[in-house]
Amino acid sequence: MLGRRKLFAVPVAVVAIAGVAVGSAVAASGGAPKVDKIKIVSSVKVKPGYYIQDGLRFTPYKSKVKSGGTISLTGGKGAFNEGPHSFSLVKKSELPKTAKQINNCKVCGQIAQEHGVNPNDENSQPTAPYVDGGDGFNKPHDSALIDGQNVKSLKLKVTAKKGTTLYYMCVLHPWMQGSVVVK
Numbered sequence: 001m002l003g004r005r006k007l008f009a010v011p012v013a014v015v016a017i018a019g020v021a022v023g024s025a026v027a028a029s030g031g032a033p034k035v036d037k038i039k040i041v042s043s044v045k046v047k048p049g050y051y052i053q054d055g056l057r058f059t060p061y062k063s064k065v066k067s068g069g070t071i072s073l074t075g076g077k078g079a080f081n082e083g084p085h086s087f088s089l090v091k092k093s094e095l096p097k098t099a100k101q102i103n104n105c106k107v108c109g110q111i112a113q114e115h116g117v118n119p120n121d122e123n124s125q126p127t128a129p130y131v132d133g134g135d136g137f138n139k140p141h142d143s144a145l146i147d148g149q150n151v152k153s154l155k156l157k158v159t160a161k162k163g164t165t166l167y168y169m170c171v172l173h174p175w176m177q178g179s180v181v182v183k
């Protein structure tokens, strides 16, 4: 079992989600929008004396969805062993690329705060499981939380225009990243 790594100011435990209702980010019923399935998977590789490699990630790394369609996010075995996750749109330039950027992920703290987490209070709870302005997933900082218990899966309506590439990450595990091309 992995210890929880403290990667930024907001403790992972803070993001326990209580009784989350399905919100405005969910695709409207009626019709059959194309669904893009993204899964959170977990794998750990250890080389004693050298390193532990955390293979927690979104898969596929790159995917496609129709504008107006839905991203379906679920977690596989072990996906929540290191706590909940966020699916957060960010600007491409905000994606951390180095260990230093992962350990000092500014956008991670910002998005956690947009979910209602108080960075100065370890017991602070997110008040907003969805941060999307009510208009679906179309811009940086649109974000949703998934914890594998209260929220076992997410269905996120993608309202970004055709031709857009959405870059996303988990603000709790900043190496978890991916992109979705909107067709």
Ligand SMILES: [Cu+2]
Pocket: 084, 085, 086, 170, 171, 172, 173, 176
């Ligand atoms: Cu995560």
